[in-house]
Structures are given as structure tokens and as C-alpha cells.
Amino acid sequence: MSFSLVNSRNISSLVLRNNSFSALIDLNCSAMVNLKLLDLVDNKFTGSIPNNLPACPLLKTIDLGGNNLTGQIPETFKNFNSLCYLSLSMCNLNNLSGSLQILHTCPNLTTLVLSRSFDNEEIFHLFPNLSYFAAHSNNLDGRMPFSLVNSRSISSLVLRNNSFSGFIDLNCSAMVNLKLLDLVDYKFTGSILNNLPACPLLKTVDLGGNNLTGQIPETFKNFNSLCYLSLSMCNLNNLSGSLQILHTCPNLTTLVLSRSFDSEEMSSDAKLQFKKLKTLVIPSCKLTGRIPVWLNGLTKLRILDLSWNELTGSIPLFLGSLQSLVYLDLSNNYLSGEIPKSLTGLPDLQFHETFVLFSVEMEIAGDEDCRRRRSLEKKIGGDVEEWCGKVRGKSARSLKCTWGCNV
Template structure:
């Protein structure tokens, strides 16, 4: 073992304390990541292996402070401690590791201020201190970090404006400062930051408006500025049309106006794949310009904006679209048949609008949802973190697009007619949400073909007949709700149905089961109990949603269907 240079024990199920008192004088690289080691990081870590250049303890359960003896690892070039339970201030000993090129401390519990002595690490290329409890101002030391390419300090409690040397750094290509309390106007010197490709400043307290100067960052591929205090309504700077490399743009709550002009500008970014602009363009008409073209677009999320009008025909040309969320708007008209031609679309959310007409047969023709088996259908190259709403939870989850469940959500509209039998062909669908409409007729027996379905909500409609017994074949179904309809007959027994509460079947015509379902007065299912999908976004619209529900019921009554 005296000549051992590389020891890799990663991705196992090793647990307990990691004892580092073995003499390995030739050791260059030690990797014990992705195990279940716990307890403190041993002070003797480098006493007998002082030549270690790469040390990876990430994704374990180490706790306590980093020992000052880490300074004995004087040859370290790579120190990776992320995703543990480490705490305390950043140890001074780390600032003596002058050969460090990569320092990853994210997803721990480090607190206190970021010591300016970190500027002594002149060879740093990657520094990640995100997801900790660090506070105070970010020190103005980045001119001393002339090789720094990647700096991530998001999800801390940093305050004040970003330092001058940071927003003028000529070496940094990736800058992540989202989810802090940074203030002042957004000030990025693109003429100095000549290598910047990724810029994330979301969820801070920046004020003013979206600066036109950002359009001079010609190499930007990822830009996230949403959820700040930019309360001054303004148009998207027309200079953004020069961001030819831009692929991901996230501008939630950007106080933007003139939706049509924004789209005309953004279509010049021919590589744009992700466009998320929730809570902008409030109460505007959704543009219907047929000349709009977004041929590479995979994700479009413009929710909670009170947009008016019908689903625009230009979306038909977005043939690569995977995620479309236009929920919490005031869209009207029918669901167009051409949506079924978007062959890559696996997540469609048109909920909480005023759409009318029937469920189009084309929705059952979406190619990517028609395959069978439980293999992933999602293009993992579309990896970008977004806020998305999860049924049954009061807060938004910050997740990657590839983790979104394949979903068809048409809930809380004014849809009429039957549930089309063709939906049963969507074998890859995980969530089917049709509640709070005016749907009538029977529940199709063919829905049992949705073999991966986990969530089905058909409540608050005017469905009649029996619950098909074939639905017991839906082995992954964990949520089922048909309450407030006109169903009758025996409730299927067996399969997942033995797990559903009586409240899933309440207020129907004559359903029979092991309990007296019609008079059950227990709590509503968990999802109804926590109905607010986008609580952080929708508080101003609660009253409007309630009024919308009343109007929906009225519409159903006029159309000839009456809720019980």
C-alpha cells in the first residue's frame, strides 16, 4: 500500500467514521464521496498522506467544523466537501492551501462572513459556497483571483451590492448569486466580463429595471434575473436581440410590459430553448403574430400573468416544445387540435383559464406520451432549474425540467363534453388533472391503459355511470379523486383503490363502498386541503380564482350540466 496513489471508494454504502490514520505516503487522490460516512472530519486526515492533491468527501453525513489541521494537506489542488452537515465559519486553514484550484463547500451549514483572505487562493478556478448560511457583504477580492472561472454563492444571506471586482472580472464565465439579499441596481460590466456565459441573479433585492447593458454580454447562454424588486414597468431591452448565444432566459416577476415587442426581440436569439417569464405582461393580450418563430424552444412558461386571448397559432411552429405552462391566465376559446402535433410535449398545463369546448382528440396523439414502459421519455439535455408548482404543496419547488412528471393539466376551465377514450393511449402520462370543469359522460374504461399514471383528479365535474373496475390495474396510482360528480354503482375493490380515502368519492349520486361515501364528512384529500399550487405567486389572485369558480359553475349550469 506504500505506493498507492489513487483510492476511490465512492458510490458505495460505507458508513460510520472514516479513519484516516493509515500511512499512505504516495497518495495523490482520495475519493470517498457518495457514501454514508458520518461524524467529524478527522484531524489526522493528511498527517500520513501529505502529498494528497485531490480530496473528495462529498455527499456523506460528516458534521461539525472543518479541522484546522486541513492545512497539513498543503499539496491539495482539489477540495470537495459539498453536501454534508458541516458547520461553523470557514476555517482559516483553508486560506493557507495556496495550491487549491477547486474548492466546493456548497450544501452545508457554514455561517459567518466570507473572509477576504480567500483572495489568497490565487490559483482558484472553481469556488462554490452556495447553499450555506453565509452573510454580510461579498468581499472585494476578485481581482486577486485572476484564474477564477466559476463562482457560485447562491442561497445564502449575502447583502449589499456585488463588489466591483466581481462584476468586472475578466476571468469568470459562470456567476451564480441567486437567492440572497443583494441590493442596488443590476450592474454587470459586459465589456470587462468578456468570458461570462452564465449569469444568475434571481431572487435578490435588486431594484430599478433590467439593464440594457446586459445585451453587450454576447456570449451569454444562461440568464436568470427574476424575482427581484424591479418594480418599474419596462419593456425588455431591444438590445437583447444581439444575444445570439442565449439558450435559457428566466425573468419571473420582471415587471415587463409589451409582450408582443418582447417576443419580437427574443426570436432573434435563434438558440433559445428555455423561456420562463411568469408574472409579466399583466392583463395583456397574448400575441397572435404568425411570423413569430422559436424553432429551438423546448420550455415555455408564462403563467400567472392574467393574459387574455386564445392559444396562439405560432406555438404550432415550436416543434421541439417539451414543457408548456400557460396556467393562471385568462385564456379563452378552445384547445386547438394542433397541440397534438407537438410530438415532444410531455408537460402541458393550461389550468386556471377560461377555455371552453371539448377535450380535443389530438391530445391523445402526442407521440412522446403514447409510448409504453417506464423508461424516461425526457431529453436530459434540457437541464435548467426552474420554479414549478407541485400539487398538494404550499410552496414552489426548485427543480430541474427533466424531473417534471409527464403531465396533462386542464383543470379549472370551462371544458364540456366527454373525457375522450383516446387518453388511455398515453402510457407515459404520470398526472391527469381534469377537475373543476363541466365534463360529462362516463369515465372511459380505456384509462386503465395509462400504465404509469400516479395522479388522477376528475372531481367537480358532471361525470355519470360507474367507476371502471379496470382502473385497479393502475399499479402506480397514488392519488385518485372523483368527488362531486354523479357517479353510481360499486367502487372498485383491490389494487390501489384500497388506499384511497372516502373523501375521494364523496358527493356523488349513488356510489357504494365499504363506507357510506355519500354522507362522509371527513377531510378532503390532501391535494384539495392544500389547493394553492403557486402560493408564492398567486396570493393577489385568490379572490379572482374564487370568482372564476363561481362563473364556471354558472357556465356549466347554463350549458345544461348542474353540479351536485
């Protein structure tokens, strides 16, 4: 840049972006007393950020992004009173912690852009009182920052739909306030972290959509704080063993295992007890076997979804005794036998779309429909209109019950 330009007392805005200037940024800031805006974006400047920029008494806007600047933000930026906007994106700076400690003293700073600078530096230790951190649906990759997975203050960690990879590595003994962990739709590999129960307040865990393998850890036995667990779309195995572990979690109310435990057999262990479970969702697993008898003990169950499996046998009568049930989906299995009348006695269950080869809500006419009607009446043990009337008459909550039975 020419000598006369960088010593001008008259210029208020200097915009030289997208050129090929190189070498050091050399401004005589003590002379440039009227400079308010400095834009040197996308050049080839090298060296450090000029430490004399605060000597421009009116300088409000600085954009030096896209240059080969190195080093740290100068100490002279402390109490840079006129500075309102600072962008240092796509530079090669270091010491983010020190930079933030300097910049937070700038009383009028309203905009700070540091994207693609300070590569792989830690920041979360700078926020000792941070309790909620959400950065979902970005393109974050690599491993989670050390300072984040060791935070003692964070209570909710929501990082779903990013590209973090490797193992899930949380220091649960340090994360004493963590209550919610949402790492859905990542590229995490390995097994489920066996030290999660060491987070004493952890209630909600959602690890769905990762490449996790193996079994639910033995350490999850008596995971006292756990209320919600979702492991959908993982590559886990040993469903029976997993349920034996999880039924010991005294406060578990929601369990979602959809599209995991591929082609295994549904556990028939009658000793399983999920005393507080309200939601059980295990669809699309190609599970074989029968609807398990241990469901009879789930007296608080409100939502049951076992659809899109390969379950056989009849629909158990005891489902009609689950008085809290509001949603039941057994569609797309190989169930047979009668549909229990007791289901029409559930106070909150609504049959919105009931299929036994055809909808019972359709108008019945013609020889083919009469044949279907007789087949349906055999299944329900009575008159179609009477049965449908009972179904329609339920005081319900806009939920549905779906059957997938072979006639």
C-alpha cells in the first residue's frame, strides 16, 4: 500500500478487499485520525495483526478475514473503545482464550467473527456457568472438545445431526450436572459409554442414529436417574440381556429401541418388570417370537409400538387390562386369532385406523365385502357395526390403534 494512502488524515473508509496485497499490514494509525472502516478482506497479508490499530481514535469496523495473519490478538486491543465490529475469519491465529479475554474489555464491541480461525482450540472452560449448549444441525466434525466433555456446569448437551466421529468420550465423573445428552445422528462408533451412570443427574439419553455396536453395558443396572433412553437405528445386539439390565432402572419411563437388535427374538422372560415405564417403542427390528407376557406388568404403559416385526401368535387378552394405554401399534406382524373385545373397554384408547385386511370403517357392500365381513366377524366374535360402534364411542385423545392381522 502506498505511503500516502496509509498516512492519510482524510480517509474515513479504506476498502481494499479481494486484491493481492502482500507483506505486513503497515498503517500509520496515529496519522489516520478519521479512519472509521478498514476492510482488507481476501488479500495476502502476512504477519500479525497491527498492534497500533487502537491508535485510530474513530475506528469502528475492522475486517481482516482471509489473510495469512498469525499470532494472537494484540494486548493493545484491551479497552479499544471505538471498536464495534471485528472479523478475523479464515486467519491462522492462536490463543483463543487469551483473545477473548482481551476483546471482552472492548466496551462497544457488538459483532465478533472468528470463523475458521483458532483451529482446534478449547473455549468451554471460559464459561464456568454454562448450563445449556445446543449446536445441532451444523457440520461439526472431529472429536468433541476436551473442555466440553469435562464441563462441570453443563446440564443439557444437544449436538444432534452433526458429523462428530470416533468414540463417545465423556468424563462423566466431572459432568456432575448433566441431565440431558442428545447425540442423535452422528458417526460415533464403538460401544455405548459404560460410565454414563456416573453422571448422577442424567435423566435423558438419546444416542440414536449412530454406528454403535455391542450390548447395553452392565453398568446400566440400577441407573437410578435414567428416565428416557433412545437407542434407535443403532447396531446393537442381545435384546434379552439388554431388557434384563434396563428393567432394573427404577425411574425409566421411556424406552425407544426401533431399528436395533435386528432379527433377534423378543424376550419371553416373565420376570421382567418395568414398574414406571410409560412408553415402549420397538418397531422395525424383525423380531421373532410372541407378544411377551411380561407386558402384563406394565400397568403405567401408555404407548406400545411393536409394529413391523415378525411376531406370531395371538393378541394377548391382558392388553385389554392395561388401563393407561392410549396408543397401540401391532401392525405388520404375523399375528393371528381373535382381536380381544377387552380392548374396546380401555377408557382412553382410540381405534383410528383398524385394519384386518380391510378398513372396518368402509361401507360394506357386495359379495366380496360380505365375505370379508364374515371373516372379520369371526375375528372379533360379534357384529361388525356393534364392534365399530364401541370403537367409535370411546372418549379418546386423537391417538390410534393399528392392527396387522392375517385373516
